[in-house]
Amino acid sequence: MFDQDRLERSKRISWLDMDGIAGTKCLVVGAGALGNEVVKNLVLSGFKNIELVDMDHVVRSNLNRCVFFREGDAEQKLMKSKIVTTRAAELDPTSTVVPSIARIETYDVERFQSFDIVLGCLDNIAARLHVNSHSFLARRPYIDGGTNGFMGKVQVVIPPDTPCLQCTMNRTHYRVIEKRFSCTGANVSYFEPRMPAEITTTSVIAAIQVREALKLASDKADKCIRNVMFYDGLNGTSDQFEADIDPDCPMHERYP
Amino acid sequence: MGVRVIIKNAETGANVAMDLEPTNSVQEIIDSIAMYWEKDAGAYVIRKGKKLLKGEQMIGDLGFAENDEIELIPDPEGGI
Numbered sequence: 382m383f384d385q386d387r388l389e390r391s392k393r394i395s396w397l398d399m400d401g402i403a404g405t406k407c408l409v410v411g412a413g414a415l416g417n418e419v420v421k422n423l424v425l426s427g428f429k430n431i432e433l434v435d436m437d438h439v440v441r442s443n444l445n446r447c448v449f450f451r452e453g454d455a456e457q458k459l460m461k462s463k464i465v466t467t468r469a470a471e472l473d474p475t476s477t478v479v480p481s482i483a484r485i486e487t488y489d490v491e492r493f494q495s496f497d498i499v500l501g502c503l504d505n506i507a508a509r510l511h512v513n514s515h516s517f518l519a520r521r522p523y524i525d526g527g528t529n530g531f532m533g534k535v536q537v538v539i540p541p542d543t544p545c546l547q548c549t550m551n552r553t554h555y556r557v558i559e560k561r562f563s564c565t566g567a568n569v570s571y572f573e574p575r576m577p578a579e580i581t582t583t584s585v586i587a588a589i590q591v592r593e594a595l596k597l598a599s600d601k602a603d604k605c606i607r608n609v610m611f612y613d614g615l616n617g618t619s620d621q622f623e624a625d626i627d628p629d630c631p632m633h634e635r636y637p
Numbered sequence: 638m639g640v641r642v643i644i645k646n647a648e649t650g651a652n653v654a655m656d657l658e659p660t661n662s663v664q665e666i667i668d669s670i671a672m673y674w675e676k677d678a679g680a681y682v683i684r685k686g687k688k689l690l691k692g693e694q695m696i697g698d699l700g701f702a703e704n705d706e707i708e709l710i711p712d713p714e715g716g717i
Binding site for chain 1: 647648650663664667668671678679680681682684687688689691692693710711712713714715716717
């Protein structure tokens with residue numbers, strides 16, 4: 382009898398609110414390495430209502446770190462969000478995992494308000510700023526993950542009470558955005574660097590993102606990361622660092 | 638009055654001492670040290686103890702003591 386319930390072992394963790402988790406609607410932004418792991422972990426953790434937005438197709442270099450992608454997906458250039466949602470739903474047929482083939486920039490604040498938690502699995506600062514501002518305006522918690530080789534980061538933003546991504550940025554972040562979009566007059570070129578990435582760091586960061594989502598869905602926001610967690614896989618360390626709300630932050634200043 | 642701080646490179650563990658004036662900003666430290674260590678053109682943050690410092694904060698406002706340690710950390714951008 383104990384072994385007939387797929388979530389029986391989760392239910393043994395007293396603070397996990399399995400009904401709350403099942404009823405929480407998640408938006409996952411990005412269906413790459415982090416997106417694969419985050420969706421897998423969400424479904425296995427009991428989240429039943431997930432939308433995954435991404436506009437890209439599978440390429441062969443994704444295959445070293447994306448659990449749902451196969452060689453044939455890359456050969457056929459299948460859309461990432463479609464593949465992840467189809468295969469993730471096989472993990473739990475009672476879950477609803479919906480793909481959205483779109484740029485996240487097409488999602489307005491109203492669309493963000495239709496979700497309870499936003500999980501960022503992105504690879505660039507400009508898209509992060511969009512998700513950050515729209516989650517903030519929609520007053521939805523935003524759990525952002527980032528990796529670079531064996532380094533990783535998770536930031537939990539609970540607007541307007543905690544610092545947002547923009548509060549923790551400095552000129553180096555904006556220089557990266559400028560480098561990505563360089564306008565030479567007639568043309569706007571887009572520079573997309575290939576960043577080092579591997580599965581172990583991806584798994585760790587995605588797991589932490591989903592663990593934070595579990596806390597939020599279980600009414601344990603007070604146990605969430607305060608405010609930024611950095612992970613160093615090479616040295617096997619992780620640390621949480623406090624950040625302050627930036628009084629000049631456009632989000633906090635205009636929409637307190 | 639100036640103060641000497643030790644800056645640690647989170648990626649390599651390397652250290653370097655830097656003499657700072659109260660009017661120096663955290664952003665100036667990030668820019669100088671990233672150039673000194675010939676860092677890639679990426680995003681970086683600096684921490685002092687458990688606190689992330691803001692770019693526009695001034696050294697004179699941060700209560701540095703001689704040989705205090707701060708750390709330059711890359712802010713990971715990837716995920717796809």
